[in-house]
Structure formats: structure tokens, C-alpha cells
Amino acid sequence: MVGAGFAGLAAAKQLGGSGFDVTVVDRHNYHLFQPLLYQVATAGLSPADIASPIRSILSRYKNIRVVLANVSGVSIDEGAVIAEERQIPYDVLILATGAQHAYFGHDEWSVHAPGLKRVDDATYLRRRILVAFERAESEVDEARRQALLTFVVVGGGPTGVEMAGAIAELARKALAADFRHIDPRNARIILVQAAPRLLPTFPEPLSQRAKFALERLGVDVRLNQSVTSCDSEGVRLGEVPIEAATIVWAAGVMASPAGRWLQAEVDNAGRVRVGEDLTLPGHPEIFVIGDTANCIGNDGRPLAGVAPVAKQQGEFVGQLLKARAAGRTLPRFRYRDFGAMATIGRKSAVAQLGPIRLHGLPAWLLWSAAHIYYLIGFRNRITVVLNWAWNYVTFQRGTRLITGLSGSRVEDMAAPAPMEPDGVGNLNR
Amino acid sequence: MVGAGFAGLAAAKQLGGSGFDVTVVDRHNYHLFQPLLYQVATAGLSPADIASPIRSILSRYKNIRVVLANVSGVSIDEGAVIAEERQIPYDVLILATGAQHAYFGHDEWSVHAPGLKRVDDATYLRRRILVAFERAESEVDEARRQALLTFVVVGGGPTGVEMAGAIAELARKALAADFRHIDPRNARIILVQAAPRLLPTFPEPLSQRAKFALERLGVDVRLNQSVTSCDSEGVRLGEVPIEAATIVWAAGVMASPAGRWLQAEVDNAGRVRVGEDLTLPGHPEIFVIGDTANCIGNDGRPLAGVAPVAKQQGEFVGQLLKARAAGRTLPRFRYRDFGAMATIGRKSAVAQLGPIRLHGLPAWLLWSAAHIYYLIGFRNRITVVLNWAWNYVTFQRGTRLITGLSGSRVEDMAAPAPMEPDGVGNLNR
Structure with missing residues (x-):
């Protein structure tokens, strides 16, 4: 396997x-609970909170051998x-x-618009986001400072919605009081979606709810717009350039x-x-x-x-x-669809469970409960609950560490290794 | 400042x-609680558990500006x-x-014998230690497997004692049941100390206690021995070569x-x-x-x-x-010495408080209480307590993640940037 x-x-x-x-x-030597990876990227959780060693998970089964x-x-x-x-x-x-x-034929964008699939992607994004604020604090050029405080999230699926909401909360709450020259609350967070609505796999009314909730958090939601280029200066939406130091790829x-x-x-x-x-x-x-x-x-x-x-x-x-x-057969695989959920921020989410649609606080409570339940490993579950409770009460973010670089310059940062598009290596999901 | x-x-x-x-x-953007860094290196704690953003710590003082x-x-x-x-x-x-x-004129050893001063050092050491077990599991050559399961800690001060004890507990407890071809309990942990006793700044009887406690954990303590060479094969103690895939530098x-x-x-x-x-x-x-x-x-x-x-x-x-x-002066700086502590493992430490000397469980409880008390930030304190309680009860280690590499080969690992010996950069302690 x-x-x-x-x-x-x-x-x-x-x-x-x-x-x-x-x-x-x-x-990898760990199983990663990918649905919460965006919280690592936005300094809410530590990697170890959402990852468990595969050997530990399977150690009681003596007929299973794990190979890294x-x-x-x-x-x-x-x-x-x-x-x-x-x-x-x-x-x-x-x-x-x-x-x-995937960058759909534009692999050169990956340097400027990192995605979010692995632990190393998440800690790299965390570093980029936090360093952007740090550089803005000491930037004297007004236009450059504005670009450093502009965050573009490309893709309006669950990951894009969650990232945009989490960056907005990070800027408006956790970082609000910590700087002297900039006001992180003025950060621009732009969510770009090529489709006519966010969360296209959800029922239409929930897409609306998600958009309203994000806009209330101060996210600039751009529907029906596509990124036509991506470089170190920012992105181009159609013909319109947007200067941005941080671009998050959640599009494909x-x-x-x-x-x-x-x-x-x-x-x-x-x-x-x-x-x-x-x-x-x-x-x-x-x-x-x-x-x-x-x-x-x-x-x-x-x-x-x-x-x-x-x-x-x-x-x-x-x-x-x-x-x-045992010499038997099984009928074909049938997927039992229990619904879908996406979170926007504190006390805000959308959820669909068969005919039932929830938004706001009820959806958020359901989302929290479900994610805690499914997190593998008892220890991780309590650490996550504790972190969330802490973040909820204080609006703080516990894991605001800029690691893996020796200076404060974005150019110094080592990006994670590319994802071997060419048949090398299997991906831990 | x-x-x-x-x-x-x-x-x-x-x-x-x-x-x-x-x-x-x-x-760095964070203050690091360095005394617990060895626990990050041995998969007991996450970096964020022992680090707090400097901006957060100082944000209430409006006369203080933080520059990264x-x-x-x-x-x-x-x-x-x-x-x-x-x-x-x-x-x-x-x-x-x-x-x-410092490698005392042997900077070329740093590649083979990483030290432990920064967060990146700790996650790098964690990676090296965990990958050594993984490679041993799939190694067919008996001598090579033994080298992979040999860990040499150089230096018998508090960091060396703590690292040796923590690696021993990791091997003997947390990893014990997780492998099929190797028995991590057979790992050799060798602590090399050039001086005639461990913890030379402590009273002599506590050095003895620390040595006994380490030996009970299965650590091979070598006193009066110096490392004369260090390479990818292992170390040389005087004329005696020891094949070891993992060397930890805690000597100077x-x-x-x-x-x-x-x-x-x-x-x-x-x-x-x-x-x-x-x-x-x-x-x-x-x-x-x-x-x-x-x-x-x-x-x-x-x-x-x-x-x-x-x-x-x-x-x-x-x-x-x-x-x-205020136009006044102060008398000269006088250090008030309240004592010193070093931990060896679960329920085992040594402590000296003025005339009082403790070892075993009482010292360990004191050590735990003191370190929790001094950890900056309420959130970190409860997360650490929780992790310790969990590790204590289950013998498990929560943060056993091998991150920052794409394969399982040690050669693929990116070592953290060197520590700029030549006047470049200030060090976060």
C-alpha cells in the first residue's frame, strides 16, 4: 500500500x-490531517498538532509494516x-x-504563489505571511509598504475561503496591537475566484453566506476573475495589476x-x-x-x-x-455523502448535511466538533481544543514563529522542495 | 537593545x-526558552511550545519598538x-x-555533529534522530544498522546530560513497539565527557547521581575521554573509533x-x-x-x-x-545564585539550591515546576504541562515528525544555515 x-x-x-x-x-513518517493545514499556515496550530506518526497509529497491528x-x-x-x-x-x-x-501550465508561478498541501508548505506560508508584516513595519516607501500588506488568495474553494478568512483574522485581531509603524488591520486580503461564486460544490445560498461572512471580515472577494500572471511584484487579474508580496495558491x-x-x-x-x-x-x-x-x-x-x-x-x-x-465478493463502492463544511473564521462557517444547511455559529460549532472528532490521536485532539479555546478567548495566535531563515528578507527564505511533478515520489496527503 | x-x-x-x-x-521574531530546546530535538515538544513572539510579549509597552x-x-x-x-x-x-x-578549531565537525542553540537546530536534530531509526529499520547490513542505532552525545554539561537522557527514553519507551525489524531498545547512547565527571559546575555527589541515573536508562557514560575526530562514519575517542550515524554536539x-x-x-x-x-x-x-x-x-x-x-x-x-x-546611581551588579538544575529523564533530575541538594523524583518535580513557571506566556505553559502529562502517562512523544526533507535519506536533509562565526548577525538566545 x-x-x-x-x-x-x-x-x-x-x-x-x-x-x-x-x-x-x-x-513521510506521519499522517497529516490536511483539512487543518491552513491553521498551521496562519499560525493557529503547530504541525505536530495535526500530524501523527504512522508507526504509532499502526503499531498495534503486528501484521502491518511501515516503510519510510x-x-x-x-x-x-x-x-x-x-x-x-x-x-x-x-x-x-x-x-x-x-x-x-497544480498551476495549469504555469509552473513558474509556484515560486511566487506557494500552495498548501504539505507541512513544509504550511510553515513556508506562515513564514512568508509573518515576514510580510515585519518588512512592512520597517518599509519607508508607502507603495512598497502597501504591497507588503496585500495578500492575494487564488481560488475560492474551501482552502481558499479558509485561508482568506484566517489571514484576515490574523491581521485584524492577533497582530493588531503589535506593530508601531503599520496598522495590520489595514492589510488588504483579496480572494480571487474564477467561477461566479465561492464554494461551487456547496448549495448556492451557502456560497452567498460565505461571501458575506468574508466581506464582514474585510476580505475583498473578486468573483469571475482569473489570474493571468504571477510574479514577485504581485498578480494580474485580467489586465489589472495588483501589487502583493504574498500570494497563496489554492486554485487547483x-x-x-x-x-x-x-x-x-x-x-x-x-x-x-x-x-x-x-x-x-x-x-x-x-x-x-x-x-x-x-x-x-x-x-x-x-x-x-x-x-x-x-x-x-x-x-x-x-x-x-x-x-x-473468504471467497466472497462485495457490491460496488457507493459513497455515502454526509455533507460538506467550510470555515470562514471565528464563529463563522457554512455546512451542508443532506437537506440541512447551516451557517454562522451553528455551522462553526459543528465544524469544530467534527474536526476535533476526526483528528487522529487523543493527544492532538486536546492540544487542538486548547489552542482553539485560547485563540478564541484572546484572539491571539500561538505559533507565530518565523523559522527556517536567518534574516528577515523574503529572498533569503528557502522554499520547500518542489513537488516532483514527474513521477518521482508519492505524496502524503 | x-x-x-x-x-x-x-x-x-x-x-x-x-x-x-x-x-x-x-x-528572530520570537523569544526562545532555550532550556527546553532539547525537548524539541527529542520530539517531546513543538517549537511553538517554547517560543513566544517578541512583539506579543512587549506589545503592551508603547515605548518599545521591535525590529526584526x-x-x-x-x-x-x-x-x-x-x-x-x-x-x-x-x-x-x-x-x-x-x-x-563552538567546535574549538574543528568547524568541519559541525556538519556531522550538529549543536543545539536555535529552533532550526532542534528540528534538524529531531529529523536526524528519527531518520536514523527509519533507516535502521530498512538496513540489511548488520554493522551499518548498528551504526544507525548508535547515538553519540559530546559534552557532559546540562545540555549533554539532558539530550542523552531524552534520546534514551525516546528509544526505550516511545519508539519501542513501532518497528518490526529493529528493536529501538537496543540503541546505543554514548555520552562523552572530557572532564572527570558530568555536570562539573554541580556539587560532586550530584554528578555521581546523574551518572547513575543515566546508566540506569542505558546510557553509556564515558568520562575522561575526548573526541579526536568526527566524520560521517562516527567519532574517534582518542584512538578508538565508534561508528555512529548521529552525533550531537553539546561540548562548547x-x-x-x-x-x-x-x-x-x-x-x-x-x-x-x-x-x-x-x-x-x-x-x-x-x-x-x-x-x-x-x-x-x-x-x-x-x-x-x-x-x-x-x-x-x-x-x-x-x-x-x-x-x-533620575540622577542616582546603583551599586555594582551582584548575582544572586539560587542554584542549578538538570534533568535526566522521567522522574529523574538533580538540583542544587544553596546548601540543599536534591535528586530523583523531588528534583524532577522541582525542575518541572520551575521550568513551567518561567516559560513565557500562559498558553505555552498549559500546552507544555499537557504534553508532559501525556508523555508521562503514555511514554509517547507527541511531535515525532520528520519534516523539511523530501526523502528518507539523511544526505537529502538540508542542515540549518551555519551560525555565522564571522561577525554577521546577532544571535537570538
């Missing part, structure tokens, strides 16, 4: 204690995964290698290169087209699940790359393998 | 709300600090720029280059010799405090580079400046 994100971990847990001999390969390695390919003929110098043989292969941000994802490893048919987001049982057509021994898979849902459209889909697919594969071993 | 470690922050707080116009310059910048020199003639592109003028200068690890510190900035007289550890009022001789407007200063104590010997000395010196300078402004 390759990848210990939501999908891979769910499958591993299903197979834990069974007669199968399971090897979990991941390039970069997977670079699959040899279907030999039945082996290629991981660094060695090959790991398999009888059954589960690929759950996730997705990475691309599946990991598992499709290329398998030489399989992929959709335009690089996802492998799988059958009803989540196997690669013609290969009942190869499963592709999670963000890496294009799996057709009940409505005839591909399922979204969200945690609940990944988890349910992982569980399904585990159950299917156990059924096969 | 340059440096916001214990000394600089204590001085700033004394001057907060006074008539002075105070500028605090630091290369690298200081590279002082122009005494012009009365200005040189920080990156600009000069920051001063009437009174307080230098509290700390110390860095060197003051930051403030002495060179001032062209002042320094001792052999690079510390500026200061007068009884902590000023540079001949310059009543320049104070040097904390680890950067060589200040003669009541017993005629230079005071040690520890937090209580730094704090008291900072407070003294703040009081002296306020007294001067």
Missing part, C-alpha cells in the same frame, strides 16, 4: 489484525513497487498517493503521478479512471483510491477529492480484500 | 512604560547599530546577543561576535570583559550582558552562561538606566 493519507490509513486499519501481510509505504521511502514507480510485470534503491514486491497493490497543487490540484506509474488512463486532473470496485481496469490486484482516483459517483460525476471519499474508499478496499480472501 | 533572549527581554521589560524610547532588535533584523556590527563613533541595509542610532546600547556552539559554546563589533577585550570564549556595572570599560553608554559578557562573580570567577544570570543582568541594566535618568 502506497500513501498513508486518509485513504491509505483507512485501508490499512481495515486490514490490521487480518491474515494479510501489509506494507505501508509513505514518503519515496516511491518512484510501479513494475506491474514484476509485481513490485520501486522505492529508492529497492523493490518492494506485492500481491495486491493499493495506491493512495494523493494530489498536489493535480493527482500524484500514480497514473503515469501504471501507464493507466487518466482524466484531465491526472486521476486514474477506476472501476466500480476501485481497481484498475484489467488489474483486479491494483486498487487506486483517494485523490489519485477518478471514481464515478451515484450522480454520474467523478467524486470530489475530499477526506470522507478517501476514507470510505479505503475502508471499502480493506473489506473487499477480506471478502475475497 | 540587540537580542531578545533572557537578558535582552529582562532589560526591555524593566524599561517598558518608562520614559526611554526603546528599540529591540533581534534576528540581522545586526552585523556597531559603529561606536556614530552611535549606531548596523542592521542589514540601515543604521539604527542609539544613545545607550545594550548587547545581549548570546552564544553559539562561543559568545556571539559582539566583542568583534566593539573591538573590545574578550576572553577565550569570545565573551566581552565588562565592568562591575556591566558596561564596556570606557563606554558607560554600552552594556554587554548575558552569554556575551564575561562578568566576574563574587567568587572571582566569570559567571556561567545560564538563564538566571542573563535575567538578573538584564533587570540590573534596566534599573541602572532608570536610576541614571
